[in-house]
Amino acid sequence: MRDLKPRKDLLDIEGLELPEIEYVLSNAVPFKQLFQRSVKKVPTLRGKTVLNLFYEPSTRTSSSFEVAANRLSADVTNFTVSSSSVVKGESLLDTIETLQAMRSDYIVIRHQAAGVPNIVAQHTGASVINAGDGYHAHPTQALLDAMTFREVYPDYQGRRMVIVGDVLHSRVARSTSTLFHKLGIEVGVLGPGTLIPPGRHEFIQRFRSWDEVFDWKPDAVYLLRVQLERQEGMFFPSIAEYHKMYGMNTERLVRLRQIGAYLMHPGPVNRGVEITDEAMRYERSLISTQVENGIAVRMAVLHWLKPETDTD
């Protein structure tokens, strides 16, 4: 049924071709329908092993991959490496050797340094899935965002999404904007000048205020998490000022409702920073749908990738 070139790894969105994206997104739909059944498991990956290797704490993404792998009947090992035990740059090659010995078929990896999944992928026959590396990429997040957007907008092409917040330090912004652009969805960004890099993709237009955003009439507003722990310098004067300038507050919620736009967020949210409690209850919030679709999309990704671990 498919004439796609077999792909071993999912490292970023840039390298994906449109038919591959369509393949994953369309396969995620039946996987999601599975969740309505009492038996949510299929035997697709029976006998295969998935290693969840997290160098950065992330309960959400890690659990999402674990559930996805379990529902495909794979054996899952969770391996969380506390960053304190990892000396900077010290033992990446040693780690890869250890991984090889474990003979996993799929390695899901999150790392605080950009490019680590690429290096791991070059040294192993297992399929490597990037679950977030530094500011670089978070491809499964982008895919679940696209699935979520397309569910509410089957006529998604030519529609508009604005990403709000810290684009500079965001792998989500990089991957999601790239994927949406590939799908023909227009992407804009709003945020302080310190956090909107001039080197961003040229297709991303920048807004300076919510007024400009609402004039543009986006179909969805995607709030980024303010990475408080990543602010190694001073990028804005205070959380209060950020909330005042860029947060989703009552007044902006009214205008969002007027244009009928949906609200998205990669989670976990900082209540009172990028979003108020009230906005969390917005009837067109897609935040929990994103979580649910995350499992379906990750099942579709595991199903799609072809490890080079089979020796027969």
Add this chain to the structure above:
Amino acid sequence: MPSASPRLFQHGRIASAGSRNLLVADVLVDETGRIIAVGPGLTAPAGAEVIDCSGGVLVPGMFDVHVHAREPGQEHKETLATCSAAALRGGITGVVLMPDTTPPIDTGNLVKSAMDLVSELSAIPMFQSGCLTKGREGREMAGFSGMASRGVPMLTDADRAVPCPDLLRRCMEYARDFDLLVTSHCDTPALTKAGAINEGRVSYRFGLPGIPAISQEIAIDRDIRVAQHTGAKLHLQQISTARGLKSMQGAKEAGTSVTGEVSPHHLVLTEQDIHDYNTHFKFHPPLRPAPDVEALVAGFIDGTIDVLACDHAPHTEFEKSSEFGSAPFGAAGLETTVPVMFDRFIRKGIFGWDLLIERYSIAPRRLVGLVPVMITEGAKAEFFVFDPEGTTAVTRETMKTKSPVTPFLGETLAGNVRGTVLGTAWYPQGK
């Protein structure tokens, strides 16, 4: 191999700084390592070794003012022996050693120890530079007078800028009386921070922290102003942007005593060449966008840039195999520089051997107070034989450096250094 017999280099063509034309001539080197005859159709004296240089170009030995030999203290990366073998393989017959060894070379006694090691272990002349500040820590002035009495060619904190402008000013004021060249690695650490590659589209795409161009440009402007204020002689290392180049040009026009260098990688590679998080392309200053590279090439040709210097900075493959953000900056350069310059420029007619000799043999020697070498009667034999029809395969196995880490790894470059002559010694293929 060193030998006491005379050598006749036959049927080669001699390159020189004066002219783009090559001179067809044989070169006879006597048993003391001196050139005693240059001319067509020389006959070999009895017992002479005859080296057929047909098709080859005889080029004066190159001189690199920016070399990290890593010994003492970091011999796992490189040693004086492997460093000098790499230099000979690349047609380089003299280098200036950076002082960022372990310990850093920041006193006269340490300079003497380092030079003792050189005379014991190196096959080529190496000149040990000294630190500007004690331990390269940027806090206190190092022992200038002691180092000056040991003949250091320059003072530099090697890959580190002196962060405090007041201390830099005092260093320059103090160095002036010893007629010492102050060499600056132009960088503003407060702007560079944990940056790994040039800040811009590529750093965004890779999700890596960027090093903004202004980090080097502000440092160039600052260092030039402090040099103008103090009257010190300033040398700028590794100029990498068009704007930095313009600053240097302006300073020269204003009569400031300033010189600048560029590396081969900044002349032939752009940030777009970085791929797959390959740390062999991680440099400080970083590879820049194409317009900067074009400006550097123009500045190299028109003489705004005085010298070529490869910043030979070997790190082990293991050290370079960590993730891009935390891998060390730098790569080996000694044995690839001449073939790279031939492959990318000379072969294509962009400039001739004369310009490369000016920038990589004559000017760097003058910069540190040495007499340039020439292939003429009465001169010491110090040249290499280059085969323009040959090729240089850059592989782990063929490289002489202890750390075969270079962005050109895996490439087959046009041209090959067939062998290097240094006095009585002839090193075919660097052996």
